[in-house]
Amino acid sequence: MCPGLSVSERPDPTLSHHPTFGKFVSAWEGWATDEVVRRSGSSAGVLTAMSGWLIDTKQTGRVIGSARDQVKPSRTVPVIIMSREEALRSAGSRYAPVSNLPLLQSDAAENAFVGKPCEASAAKQLFDANEVPDESRPVLLSFFCAGTPSQAATEDLVRKLGVEVEQVSTLDYRGDGWPGEFRIGLNDGTNRSMSYHESWGGHLGRNLQWRCKLCVDGTGGHADIAVGDYWHADANGFPVFSDAEGTSAVIARTVRGERLLQEAAAAGVVRLRPLDLAKVAAVQPLQVTRKNTLLGRLIGRRLAGKSVPKYRGYFLFRLGMIDPFNSLKSIAGTYRRTVSRMGPNR
Numbered sequence: 531m532c533p534g535l536s537v538s539e540r541p542d543p544t545l546s547h548h549p550t551f552g553k554f555v556s557a558w559e560g561w562a563t564d565e566v567v568r569r570s571g572s573s574a575g576v577l578t579a580m581s582g583w584l585i586d587t588k589q590t591g592r593v594i595g596s597a598r599d600q601v602k603p604s605r606t607v608p609v610i611i612m613s614r615e616e617a618l619r620s621a622g623s624r625y626a627p628v629s630n631l632p633l634l635q636s637d638a639a640e641n642a643f644v645g646k647p648c649e650a651s652a653a654k655q656l657f658d659a660n661e662v663p664d665e666s667r668p669v670l671l672s673f674f675c676a677g678t679p680s681q682a683a684t685e686d687l688v689r690k691l692g693v694e695v696e697q698v699s700t701l702d703y704r705g706d707g708w709p710g711e712f713r714i715g716l717n718d719g720t721n722r723s724m725s726y727h728e729s730w731g732g733h734l735g736r737n738l739q740w741r742c743k744l745c746v747d748g749t750g751g752h753a754d755i756a757v758g759d760y761w762h763a764d765a766n767g768f769p770v771f772s773d774a775e776g777t778s779a780v781i782a783r784t785v786r787g788e789r790l791l792q793e794a795a796a797a798g799v800v801r802l803r804p805l806d807l808a809k810v811a812a813v814q815p816l817q818v819t820r821k822n823t824l825l826g827r828l829i830g831r832r833l834a835g836k837s838v839p840k841y842r843g844y845f846l847f848r849l850g851m852i853d854p855f856n857s858l859k860s861i862a863g864t865y866r867r868t869v870s871r872m873g874p875n876r
């Protein structure tokens with residue numbers, strides 16, 4: 531069931547399907563109604579608001595998430611969230627490796643889980659393999675993910691700001707606005723920061739773990755609810771990252787996810803407006819291109835003699851044919867990069 535080896539998506543005629551975003555029940559533009567949560571969250575605090583609400587309403591006793599390590603603030607650790615205040619302390623994306631899954635227990639009454647799409651896939655595949663009934667499964671919340679940068683990428687970024695990780699007392703990748711800045715607080719009480727465009731676009735996003743480049747599901751296809759940035763677009767349709775009030779694309783992927791979103795909206799915890807996923811695709815060009823060219827990258831890697839993960843139910847051939855020229859470029863590029871990394875002895 532390890533998603534590093536194989537990921538499956540079973541067809542479900544009762545659900546809608548989008549070529550990039552996969553199966554869904556409904557799609558929304560959404561944000562947390564509490565201004566502090568909205569501002570602290572990565573895009574609009576929906577995951578934080580849902581986590582706090584699930585605990586407040588006793589639908590779950592605890593939520594598994596990630597947060598800054600208290601001892602080494604440049605690191606990210608999995609955490610157990612037991613209250614709305616703790617959910618708020620875990621708000622925001624952490625663009626670094628962390629494994630939330632080991633804290634997950636299979637008892638639904640005790641757990642909800644926030645994690646990367648690969649973690650949601652692993653959880654679902656594990657519960658499928660163990661034949662855990664749907665109603666006993668933990669609520670799975672996930673987010674759009676372009677890949678996880680290495681821990682070294684965070685540490686390099688700190689050095690780019692002219693300090694060593696030992697001098698850092700707080701480190702946040704985003705939040706305090708949308709998208710917010712990469713911010714570090716130092717032991718001497720001063721702060722340094724870098725724009726999201728520069729920190730993610732110029733650095734972190736260029737240092738992704740290699741397995742992420744072969745990812746088939748960057749949008750939380752196996753979660754009950756998946757959330758991504760619903761970027762504003764410029765006149766040419768490209769996403770703009772200038773500071774604004776956060777707003778998210780919120781996808782209910784299961785009937786349970788849809789019910790929870792509707793209940794949270796009725797309770798005034800999140801605000802939701804119907805959203806056409808075609809509009810989300812237009813401002814998430816990376817997710818679209820990544821999926822459409824994945825077949826090319828898989829073929830390129832196989833031609834170089836390397837193994838690839840097994841994917842079932844993702845229509846990768848059909849997607850690869852949308853832009854055959856780019857698919858061919860991906861085959862050649864991946865082959866060349868893989869062979870050159872293997873060196874003369876292969």
Ligand SMILES: Cc1cc2nc3c(=O)[nH]c(=O)nc-3n(C[C@H](O)[C@H](O)[C@H](O)COP(=O)(O)OP(=O)(O)OC[C@H]3O[C@@H](n4cnc5c(N)ncnc54)[C@H](O)[C@@H]3O)c2cc1C
Nearest residue numbers: 571572573574575576577578595596622624673676758759
């Ligand atoms: C590695 C990574 C890649 C991303 N790539 C994209 C992308 O391609 N497109 C896009 O639109 N958005 C991306 N995001 C950002 C995220 O998908 C959006 O901001 C999303 O809308 C979540 O917003 P929110 O405000 O509801 O989340 P919040 O309310 O801020 O909640 C975030 C939740 O995620 C958990 N979390 C944070 N970091 C991690 C982590 N590394 N592993 C597991 N759990 C974590 C926290 O514990 C918290 O519960 C990425 C985030 C990460 C961590």
